[in-house]
Amino acid sequence: MKQNDHAPRHEVKAHTVAYLVCFLLVLAIPQVVNSAYTLRVINMIMLYSILALGLNLVGGYCGQLSLGHAAFYGIGAYTSALLTMNLGWPFLPALVVSALFACLWGLILGVPTLRVSGDYLLIVTIGFAEIVRIVFTNWVSVTRGPMGLPGIPGVSIMGFTFRTGTHYYYLFLAALIITVLAIHRLVNSKVGRAFIAIREDETAASAMGIHTTYYKVIAFATGALFAGMAGSFLAHYLKFVGPMNFTLDESLLMFQMIILGGLGSISGSILGAAILVVIPEVFRGIYEYRMLINGLIMVALMIWRPQGLLGTMGGARKAGSAGKALQKTVASLFSGGAASGQVKR
Amino acid sequence: MEYFLSQLVNGLAIGSVYALIAVGYSIIYGILQLMNFAHGDVYMVGTFIALSLIVATQSVFVTVVLASLAGAMIGASIERVAYRPLRAAHRAAPMISAVGAALILRNSAQLMWGTKTYHFPSLLPSRFIHLGDVGVSTLSVSIFVIALVLMTVVGITVQKTKIGMAVRCVSQSIPTALLMGIPVSKIITVVYAIGASLGVAAGILFATYYNSVFIGMGFLGTMKAFTAGLLGGLGNIYGACLGGILLGVIEAMSSGFISSAYRDAISFGVLIVVLILKPSGLLGTQISEKV
Numbered sequence: 001m002k003q004n005d006h007a008p009r010h011e012v013k014a015h016t017v018a019y020l021v022c023f024l025l026v027l028a029i030p031q032v033v034n035s036a037y038t039l040r041v042i043n044m045i046m047l048y049s050i051l052a053l054g055l056n057l058v059g060g061y062c063g064q065l066s067l068g069h070a071a072f073y074g075i076g077a078y079t080s081a082l083l084t085m086n087l088g089w090p091f092l093p094a095l096v097v098s099a100l101f102a103c104l105w106g107l108i109l110g111v112p113t114l115r116v117s118g119d120y121l122l123i124v125t126i127g128f129a130e131i132v133r134i135v136f137t138n139w140v141s142v143t144r145g146p147m148g149l150p151g152i153p154g155v156s157i158m159g160f161t162f163r164t165g166t167h168y169y170y171l172f173l174a175a176l177i178i179t180v181l182a183i184h185r186l187v188n189s190k191v192g193r194a195f196i197a198i199r200e201d202e203t204a205a206s207a208m209g210i211h212t213t214y215y216k217v218i219a220f221a222t223g224a225l226f227a228g229m230a231g232s233f234l235a236h237y238l239k240f241v242g243p244m245n246f247t248l249d250e251s252l253l254m255f256q257m258i259i260l261g262g263l264g265s266i267s268g269s270i271l272g273a274a275i276l277v278v279i280p281e282v283f284r285g286i287y288e289y290r291m292l293i294n295g296l297i298m299v300a301l302m303i304w305r306p307q308g309l310l311g312t313m314g315g316a317r318k319a320g321s322a323g324k325a326l327q328k329t330v331a332s333l334f335s336g337g338a339a340s341g342q343v344k345r
Numbered sequence: 346m347e348y349f350l351s352q353l354v355n356g357l358a359i360g361s362v363y364a365l366i367a368v369g370y371s372i373i374y375g376i377l378q379l380m381n382f383a384h385g386d387v388y389m390v391g392t393f394i395a396l397s398l399i400v401a402t403q404s405v406f407v408t409v410v411l412a413s414l415a416g417a418m419i420g421a422s423i424e425r426v427a428y429r430p431l432r433a434a435h436r437a438a439p440m441i442s443a444v445g446a447a448l449i450l451r452n453s454a455q456l457m458w459g460t461k462t463y464h465f466p467s468l469l470p471s472r473f474i475h476l477g478d479v480g481v482s483t484l485s486v487s488i489f490v491i492a493l494v495l496m497t498v499v500g501i502t503v504q505k506t507k508i509g510m511a512v513r514c515v516s517q518s519i520p521t522a523l524l525m526g527i528p529v530s531k532i533i534t535v536v537y538a539i540g541a542s543l544g545v546a547a548g549i550l551f552a553t554y555y556n557s558v559f560i561g562m563g564f565l566g567t568m569k570a571f572t573a574g575l576l577g578g579l580g581n582i583y584g585a586c587l588g589g590i591l592l593g594v595i596e597a598m599s600s601g602f603i604s605s606a607y608r609d610a611i612s613f614g615v616l617i618v619v620l621i622l623k624p625s626g627l628l629g630t631q632i633s634e635k636v
Binding site: 059065112120131134138248252255256289294296299302303307 | 445
């Protein structure tokens with residue numbers, strides 16, 4: 001706390017100014033970009049940033065790797081679509097209810113399954129996501145099955161209807177800023193400290209009196225809440241949802257985003273989302289090779305920077321015991337130069 | 346009753362193929378604790394190679410041997426390029442690298458063979474024989490027997506031979522194995538090769554059972570290997586075997602008696618329930634964590 005009191009005033013001011021300038025630049029983007037296509041890509045980046053931020057809370061801050069995030073995304077999207085289409089709800093209540101509904105499913109899945117950890121948790125979340133997708137595909141009377149739900153109404157808040165990409169840009173920007181602020185506050189609170197303690201060493205955290213299951217469930221449900229919110233936005237932005245939007249590949253994509261950007265980093269999640277949304281667009285011209293290039297980038301990136309671009313978690317776990325340190329040294333000897341990135345750090 | 350028994354035979358046949366995939370996956374998992382997302386795609390490519398070979402040579406023996414060898418080479422080279430440099434990194438890193446490798450394999454296969462489903466010639470005799478009231482296909486029985494024999498061979502290799510002993514050592518502790526003079530990297534490469542060629546064998550059996558090969562069977566196989574391995578207990582070969590057969594029977598029963606559309610959902614549901622009741626899988630041992 002002392003350090004803050006002594007911080008030079010002009011420096012704080014410089015930061016504020018820098019933030020303001022950045023904010024104004026971001027606000028100006030739709031005025032400068034006049035291609036609807038580019039704006040659409042930027043909007044998708046913001047949606048995926050919200051998803052990646054939610055997943056990063058679970059994976060990056062709490063250390064619980066989940067591959068089922070697309071399930072909550074899908075639950076949010078379908079709930080919002082069905083509420084507005086079948087029951088004629090306005091957008092805002094549908095958004096809130098679908099986010100809460102996704103959060104509820106996060107709790108339902110989280111409470112029993114967070115007892116298992118590591119790879120078991122990973123498969124349980126994959127399994128859950130597959131079950132949700134199969135239900136979307138086969139519950140034809142409600143979800144129209146593989147045909148999906150077309151004709152979802154666009155967003156309209158208090159009489160104002162969102163029509164253009166620019167309208168949606170400001171809507172998603174507001175949502176993204178709220179998400180960033182919420183997650184920033186959360187991870188810098190007592191709860192966030194508990195998350196990080198669990199991530200670093202669950203046994204030690206529980207020995208220090210942290211109720212690990214309780215905090216893991218909180219992380220899981222909060223991540224699901226943001227995914228549900230993003231899902232609702234997606235449904236009303238694309239005006240269509242189908243089971244193909246929520247496959248395992250989608251979960252993997254979000255997972256790649258947080259790994260690429262860096263586990264446990266807010267700006268990393270956004271950067272990861274931006275890169276992985278833009279790459280397929282860049283390679284759209286050579287469509288057949290798109291996934292090949294994506295795969296090559298994934299492998300190359302992991303080899304050269306396994307901790308992600310802006311990660312705080314570190315490429316290698318800080319060795320908890322002498323055995324781990326030995327293992328690390330031995331492994332770096334055997335893998336030759338490739339592990340030297342870590343030695344340098 | 347007859348319907349139940351014939352579903353059981355179908356379940357056992359396809360379950361033994363799952364078990365074979367899961368055993369290949371499990372020996373790899375046992376050694377590096379890596380979630381190998383590329384496992385299924387390796388065997389998918391291997392099965393496509395087998396298809397090309399059988400069309401070209403018409404010889405079952407040559408096809409099986411060469412395709413398994415090709416699978417082993419693909420598995421070993423992926424290990425060398427995509428996983429070995431990451432042995433010291435955070436454990437999510439090799440996993441993502443495996444996803445990347447899976448994408449590369451899937452896309453390469455798609456560029457070479459396209460997305461259509463190919464007819465796979467039957468390599469095994471298929472006739473119906475009647476045991477009492479129950480009609481049993483010889484195809485099912487021979488797939489079951491071949492898979493069991495292959496798994497037994499792997500089990501014996503791991504338990505009795507010198508290389509098996511080395512594999513067990515490495516999976517216990519890499520640093521100690523190194524200090525004992527075991528060429529760890531070589532052993533890991535061999536394990537990947539064996540796992541991949543087992544996968545190709547399973548892929549050929551799978552293709553023979555369904556008479557078709559398609560790009561999606563790689564991903565399908567990865568999921569089945571994960572589920573079967575987890576049901577039995579990750580990294581445990583016998584667990585993988587049991588989990589695979591169980592998975593096949595559950596699938597056959599649920600598509601026969603409940604709904605074939607929800608078949609996969611039911612098997613994942615069973616998996617989640619098993620893990621809640623016994624978090625380390627059916628044959629897994631609960632490892633107490635070091636503090």
